[in-house]
Amino acid sequence: MTENARPAVPRHVAIIMDGNGRWATARHLPRVAGHSRGIEAVRAVIEQAGRRGVEYLTLFAFSSENWKRPQEEVSTLMRLFVSALQKEVGKLSENGVRMRVVGNLSAFEPELQALIGDAERQTMHNTQLQLTVCASYGGRWDIVQALRSLIGSVPDPRALARGLTEQQLAEHLGLSFAPDPDLLIRTGGEQRISNFLLWQCAYSELYFTDTLWPDFDPAAFDAALAWFATRERRFGRTSAQVSRPAAEELRA
């Protein structure tokens, strides 16, 4: 087997950053104040992930369904996204972070699309941490766009359909450059996936915490990593099967 049953640090951590609105409402503040504080939490968690040796960090910032929110909240979120890109990309790049944005980007204003393109180009040679922001992203959208892209890439779609493999489809998904998430964290108390990485989280360890996203600090991130380190990852096999190869390796 290739997977390590008890990896100490997850290579890929994905986070559903939920609870900004409730954080603000509890303080009698407008929801946007929660989103602003949420950006500070993002900054701290990126740094902590880098310190802990996580290779891939994927953050769910705005879902396909979030377009249905009141127009005022959507436009505020877009403004925050623009200003965060303008302010943070230089520092991310200095810290060796490569940034990508994955989602249906055609739904964004041209200014935001251009900033995203700039950020991706500016950081493309960095290797310390692969940061992916999922924006205007939905797991179902991702699978459909992958299929469209795959079908469009072959001369004979009927022949493709007859021999289609999981690997072929996965190569066209938005996160094809990354291994599947080892650990999926959701803050804010809900225990659901909300159309995040439906394909890629088939075997992720799921960690739910009541902590609201703006309160999710480096210590909270470490707590999630500590919980992850206690999990035995079996990938369908038995416990004996996944622990034996390690014992055999020690004897060798």
Ligand code: IPE
């Ligand atoms: C997550 O926080 C941020 C986005 C979805 C953009 P919410 O805005 O969903 O906060 P709650 O769930 O209403 O508290």
Ligand code: IPE
């Ligand atoms: C999920 O949060 C999406 C993001 C964190 C970007 P939501 O707040 O949109 O999730 P639901 O609608 O409560 O499931």
Ligand code: MG
């Ligand atoms: Mg929410």
